[in-house]
Amino acid sequence: xxxxxxxxxxxxxxxAVLGCCGCAGVPKIPDMDRLANRISQPPPGKALVNFHRPxxxxxxxxxxxDGNGKLLVDLPGGSLFQYVCDPGEQVFITWADHASVVxxxxxxxxxxxxxxxxxxxxxxxxxxxxxxxxxxxxxxxxAEFEQREKKTLVLNPTxxxxxxxxxxxxxxxxxxKKDFLGGQKSDRVNLLQKDDCR
Numbered sequence: 001x002x003x004x005x006x007x008x009x010x011x012x013x014x015x016a017v018l019g020c021c022g023c024a025g026v027p028k029i030p031d032m033d034r035l036a037n038r039i040s041q042p043p044p045g046k047a048l049v050n051f052h053r054p055x056x057x058x059x060x061x062x063x064x065x066d067g068n069g070k071l072l073v074d075l076p077g078g079s080l081f082q083y084v085c086d087p088g089e090q091v092f093i094t095w096a097d098h099a100s101v102v103x104x105x106x107x108x109x110x111x112x113x114x115x116x117x118x119x120x121x122x123x124x125x126x127x128x129x130x131x132x133x134x135x136x137x138x139x140x141x142x143a144e145f146e147q148r149e150k151k152t153l154v155l156n157p158t159x160x161x162x163x164x165x166x167x168x169x170x171x172x173x174x175x176x177k178k179d180f181l182g183g184q185k186s187d188r189v190n191l192l193q194k195d196d197c198r
Contacts (some may be wrong), residue, residue, distance in 0.1 A: 036154040038146075042084055047106035049090065051081040053116040054148035062116060062127040063165075067091030067181075069173040071166050073155050075116055080149040092129065093176050100128035101180040102190045110197035113142060131192040142198075 042048035051064060053075050061074035064081065067090070073081040087108040093101050094116070106112055115130040115138065132139050155162070179185040 036082070036152045038080065038152040039082060039084075042109060042111065045087075045108050046084050047087050047090075047108060048111045049083040049085060049092075049104065049106065050111065050113045051075060051083065051092075051116050052113060052142075052145045052149060053077055053079050053081075053118075054145040055118050062094055062096065063169070064116075065093045065166075065169070065173050067093070067177065069166055069170045071155065071162060071169075073153055075153065077118070078148065078150050080146065080152045081154070082152060091177075091181070093173060093180075094127050094129065095172070095176065096127050098128070099176045099180065099185075100190070101176060101188070102129045102131055102192055103181070104131070104192035105194050106192070107194045107197060110194075112192055112197055113139070114192065115145075129190055131190050131196065133192065133196045 039048065051073070053062075054077075056077040061076040063074050064072045066072055072083060072092075075081050085106065087106055090104045090106055091101065092104065092114065093099065102114055104112060104114075113132040115132060117128055117130050119128060130136075130138075132142070180189050
């Protein structure tokens, strides 16, 4: 019996160590985001971009940056992030093992939706963006996704370390922009057009 247990204990301890190593990547910022009231329309003249992450498969947050390297939110599983922005071009960046970029052209007074999907990764679950274009069949499930998203988050502008965090990851954001916005990975950029609104 002891030999049998030894065969299970060692692999379990290895799994535990690997699990901790899987926490590598973009670190969580304490108290970075806060709960918000969900809105159904953008303010007049603005656009609303919803980032949906209904799956609880990976509860740990995933940082979302804009094209200037500004941190927008650290979005955990089972959550929604609503980004109110000016009309025109917007760029959204996230990464775990691999980077994912969306270039959006948004119109005033319109609502757009982007899925923050989870996939297996080497060091942690990967996150990638899927814009819900007009012809995307998942648009029919938006109401279901919103029911599964138990909390709506916004960035807490007074959170400590946010500016430090942005500085820490600015080089990575710049690398992603260089590769994806006109570089060798520009064919991997996901596009969201003006008429992809609800």
